[in-house]
Amino acid sequence: MRRILVSALLLAALVGLGIYCYDAGRAYDLLVDNHDMTLGEKTYSGERDVNVILSKYEPIEMTAQDTMVSTVAGKKHTITVEILDENYEVAETVTGKFTLKDPKKRFLNIPAFLGKDPGWIMENPRN
Amino acid sequence: MEGVGKSYYGNRVLKNVNFTLGKGEILGLVGENGAGKSTLMNILFGMTVIRDTGGYEGKVYIDGKEANFSTPFDALDEGIGMVHQEFSLIPGFTVAENVVLNREPMKYNPLVEAFGERLSTIDRPEISRRGKEAVEKLNVVMDPETLISELPVGHKQFTEIAREIDKKKTRLLVLDEPTAVLTESEADILLKAMKRLADMGISIIFISHRLHEIIEACDKIVVLRDGEIVEETTPEKTDVMDIASHMVGRSVADAFQRDEAPRDEGETILSVRHLWVDMPGELVRDVSLEIRKGEIFGIGGLAGQGKLGIANGVMGMFPAGGKVFFEGEPVPLNHPRESLGTGMAAVFEDRRGVGLLLEEPISWNIIFTALQMQDKFLKPLMGGLFRIRDEKAIAEEARSYIKSLEIRCVDENQPVQELSGGNQQKICLAKAFATHPKLLFVAEPTRGIDVGAKRVVLETLKEYNRRRGTTVVMISSELEELRSVCDRIAIINEGKVAGIRPASAPSTEFGILMLGKVDTKVEVESR
Amino acid sequence: MKNIKDFLEKAGWPRIIIALFLLTLFVVAPFVEVRVDASISDTLVRFGMNGVMVLAMVPMIQSGCGLNFGLPLGIIAGLLGAVTSIEIGIPGVLGILIAMAVAVPIAVVLGWAYGLLLNRVKGGEMMIATYVGFSSVAFMCIMWLVLPYKSSNMVWGYAGKGLRTTISVEGFWHKAISDIGSFHIGDFFYCPTGMFLFLGLMCLGMWFFLKTKTGTAMTTVGSNPEYARSSGVNIDNMRTISVILSTVLGAIGIIIYEQSFGFVQLYMGPFYMAFPAVSAILIGGASVHKATIMNVIIGTILFQGILTMTPSVINSMIQTDMSEVIRIIVSNGMILYALTRVMRVKKS
């Protein structure tokens, strides 16, 4: 009898591992955008060059008014934005965390993020 | 055991067997082949073959309780161990591993929780300890770590016994002819080991053909003949001669009647000098025989002593050596085609294995050897360019034998596998007769067939011998049958000719020859 | 009712299922605009093409060597014959005869060596036959490059050396045998009577051979080797003869196949050619140690029928080309059934 209990436990653990892998491994294609963005009444300007580093991925160098695609695995990520001055020195770095909940919201607007606007992750406004 | 009886398909094999066996006692069970020894042991051991063929009468008591085993595993649980003649050992395993086979000591490990007992690791030191301990009980010098495949034959036997002893609950051990394969010295060690086991409270049933061993080792002796216990004595009260006579001494009345005086025929048709034959289980070491033309020559002896090997050797079925002359001409051995070509034919003991084409029709079975060896039943095609089977002639030949040998069948095209044992034996005979041989070997012609068929087979052999002058060499373990049909009978023991006697000689004389007393006056004029 | 049960028992369930499956295909065909007469003629042509190769299975099964997965060995001999005949360049039936004349001796030599090998490995023949077949085909791939053939329409254009993978027999002996006495009914039905006659001849030859002394002995060796040995038959010789016969028939079979197919396939062409022949004879009702001429004929018709019908009928029914998958499943399923069924027969 004990053996059935133990094997049921083991099975549950494996299923759990499966779900965790599914969740952590799921890849999402994110649009990282550095354009001017108006949200509600505030507008955020995207005229500075930035380096965007998502979790452990390669830094994405972006000029003003630029959009890049980045594939990330998993829902929870850290974001570090390095704002560059004219001679491309790191003037300021801003970090934060985010989790991708809504499958449709894949559009990350950096200026909105720098402006601490909660709606910085949104659906792709263009389509 | 009380009032135990058993019959297979109508013929009675065991009748009212009663005997008791005390704790730590050695009982010697003796009897001719076919006397019912193995059936008795099968009943004791609960083999499924007994249940499949209608169970048994009478009762078996273990420690006073009635025991009724449906499978061998019940018997094993009850503490009964059995050591068969052919070894059941794993060649690639060591002695110790074999001793604890399927009862390996196991150490717990976490995986057992999830996947069950069989994943627990084996405790190797414990295995070799138990192996050594079991071997020591037998007081035998044997390293438990050697591989079985490298052990001499004797030691394999000890390993098997050690395995039975290692089972904690073993109370009764059945040894079925353990000494058959052992040398003298090894047999002595075994007997001493048996005595030591008995002293430890294990009772033993010891089955053997070597009567001097029975006398030396057993506390009680039971003699079985034709399924009945005819004698129950103790070693002090009897001797080899007395047991032999009980084993063999059937009252002359119900033996087959001998209807005419023995006749002495002409010159030698087949001369065999120093023949050895490598046939598994029937080893022939050094046999020399002279068989006269027109005679019915009998070859008897116990199972495994080599009598069946002779026919197989002469006919080239098994690797053989030595000199064989047929009608004066030397016959090269190891080539069946040569032996058949000289006019010899053979009906072998292994009917289903060698003697028959089970899926082919009766007609094909009968004519094949004749067609193959003497190109009979072939008709030319396209002006003799090819020769194909003459179906009409084949059917006629088959029908003639079906009539003359009274083979009960639908027609000559019926596949042989649908026929009874008796009819199949007749077909083997027909196959040999079809080649009109000058000399016919017949091995165990009446084994496993009903009494009616036995009579027809023996009559036909006698008739062919008289009418066609075919010399017949009959090999059988049924001594009475030989004495009723043959002129002279040779007894083979341990691959050699123990002695040759006219059929009229008293059966006790044959009994002694069978039991290993090599006769000095061997009637063979070596030329 | 009893004799229906006997018939079912004797015919064996899978054969009936396949026969019914084929029947339904023929019945359904007209509803899905598949010309029945065209497909029947197609089946007959393929029956003629493959018949001899399936017949090549009989000798080895009869003598107890099991299913001849080493058929590619015979096919290679046939290919060598065909290629040499094209090199010589004589067209028509004579060309085919030359191809066979070259192929048969090669097949005898290959068969003899192959037979000796099989005699040494009694019991494990089928697996070894398979890989001997595979490795010989792979070996020939090397030889096709190296062998000195010059004929223009066989050799690679640019290198001028080494044979092309598929060689057309158009100008030489395309349908040379099939056309003898062939006739058309309407514009679709084409009956290659020449090929049937040839197949009939080969089957008759095999039937007679099985009646001769050697043939009988070979059957006996397959059914009970010890019985045969005790009757003075040299078992190894019989097995070798059966292997040689099977290889020769394989060689002739491939030449017949090519003359109707129109192309000689070299290199990896013959790699999997043993399996259709094996499954065909098994569908015909043969077991691993007993096969008759009827098994060959019924099996080839059933198997080739399925091969021709499935692409046309099924495709038009569900618009997908399932034929390849069905062929694999039916052909290997049949062999699998025969291999596992053998166990039961032995036990009973």
Next chain:
Amino acid sequence: MTKQSKFSKNNLSHLLAANAVPIVFILISVIGIPLSKFSPGYLVQEMLVRLSRDSFLVLSLLIPIMAGMGLNFGMVLGAMAGQIGLIFISDWNIVGIHGMVLAMLISTPLAIFLGWMCGAILNRAKGREMVTGFILGFFMNGIYQLVVLYGFGKVIPIQNAKLVLSRGFGVRNVTNLEGIRKCLDNLIPFEISGVSVPLATFLVIAVFCVFVVWFRRTKLGQDMRAVGQDMDVARSAGIPVERTRLISIMISTVLACYGQIIFLQNIGTMNTYNSHEQAGMFAIASLLVGGASVSRASILNVFVGVVLFHLMFVVSPMAGKHLIGEAQLGEYFRVFVSYGIIAIALVLHAWRRFKERERSRSALRGEAA
């Protein structure tokens, strides 16, 4: 592993015969390497990669051999289960090590079922397990194509358009596994003198070797060895023979499934419809090259085999090119040698078993008068 018996003189010749195959292959490599003009660094790198890629698959063959089932040609079933798992994760677009682990988890129940079915069928064809396994592999290939070519997309929904064939259902011939490419190999990056060593994969293989050695020590392992040597004796000792053989095939199929996933993550792409057949064939050829036989195989055979076989595999086309200037020749030579090696090994095994029976019989021979 049965203990090696002592070498007497005729045993030595027996030993040479037993290891004839690896010796031949060493010769081929010794001749081939200089001809192929490959740099040693390249060869070592190539061998490491292939060793990490194939060893798992070859190791999965050990257990059925131990249980007397011969070379498990049915391992192709395990490879199919693994590939179906990979199709799912690439459809759901799961990447990295999580993707691989998820693929393994999904394909395990399927591999267990296929293993059980293969074991049951092999139990019905005792004495001819290998050829039945071989044909079963072909048969299941048909079923696999039925499922993957027609099932996916119709019966089983597929979202990822990149996977689906143009006609709307069925998986494309080449599935790109970019997401999990080398995820195990580079899990622990490790370099010595310019040669990158896939440490994590070797760790997994090491764990598997420990499992095999440990498994031989378990009761189940011991039962399998007993069944492998003599089924009737094992049965009379009370060992459930059929069940034991079934379990050995199930374990082997599941391990082959993992092996295939590890193999494909190293390559990065999967040709959906024939990579499983190749995998089966190469794994068996490598094991035989290592000197293993149908009834006896050790872990050493596996590694020696993989190195020697792949050495020949890499070297022969180039050697052919330089020798006769025809790369195609080297290509065919490679195919010929892989099939030839299996044929030779099978013949040697069957012939030796034939001789063994002969030799044991002659031991019984009475002394000639």
